[in-house]
Amino acid sequence: MKTRADQVHSLLHCHFESALRALAVARPSEMRRLRLVFNSPRYARATPAEKLSLLDWQVGRLAHDQDIFTRDVFAEVVRRLTAEMTSSGIRHVDLRVGVRMHRWPWIGSLADAIRAFKAAMPGPEALTVSFLGAVNLSKPRDVLDAVSGQVLEDASAAGLLAGLDINMRPSDLAALDLYLGPLLDLQRS
Numbered sequence: 001m002k003t004r005a006d007q008v009h010s011l012l013h014c015h016f017e018s019a020l021r022a023l024a025v026a027r028p029s030e031m032r033r034l035r036l037v038f039n040s041p042r043y044a045r046a047t048p049a050e051k052l053s054l055l056d057w058q059v060g061r062l063a064h065d066q067d068i069f070t071r072d073v074f075a076e077v078v079r080r081l082t083a084e085m086t087s088s089g090i091r092h093v094d095l096r097v098g099v100r101m102h103r104w105p106w107i108g109s110l111a112d113a114i115r116a117f118k119a120a121m122p123g124p125e126a127l128t129v130s131f132l133g134a135v136n137l138s139k140p141r142d143v144l145d146a147v148s149g150q151v152l153e154d155a156s157a158a159g160l161l162a163g164l165d166i167n168m169r170p171s172d173l174a175a176l177d178l179y180l181g182p183l184l185d186l187q188r189s
Helices: 015-026 026-040 041-045 049-062 071-087 111-120 139-160 170-187
Strands: 007-011 090-097 128-136 163-167
Touching: 015 026, 015 049, 015 071, 026 041, 026 049, 041 049, 071 090, 071 111, 111 128, 128 139, 128 170, 139 170, 163 170
Parallel strands: 007 090, 090 128, 128 163
Antiparallel strands: none
8 A cells, every 4th residue: 555655646747837837936916817717618618638728828828928937937836846746745756848948948958958957856855757758749740840859869869758748639640650750769769
């Protein structure tokens, strides 16, 4: 039987979630606008994928100014995440990270993001983290080409990722076929 202290948690850290957490740190008063989305009839009727899109759109609108994506806000986001997990008895997190860092302009690569995350953590005794590369096969081909190239370049060279987290719709099976080779190469490495 597992005790609370032995719990492992898998956190799907979606792109919108990093913006949401930054918003909560930098401009907590804006969070009430997001609650309106949760309470809307449109959200209640939506499929899980549509709910994610609605939230992503709203968070994008609220977090459109780059002033919230600073090093200090990032460090506070990591500190709060670590505190949230450890206060719940969670000892390990699988963290899904995107390879396109457009929201955090001072982060140049996946390696930079992981180093910044580890540097902001209070210490390895608090929480251990494995990083999973985020691949969304529902994106347009040019975006997938860029993501695929960057994941292979950043992750396989430095051995940064414990795995990949791939999401897709049934209509994205052709994209899976197209990118299966590079994904299998990355899995082998």
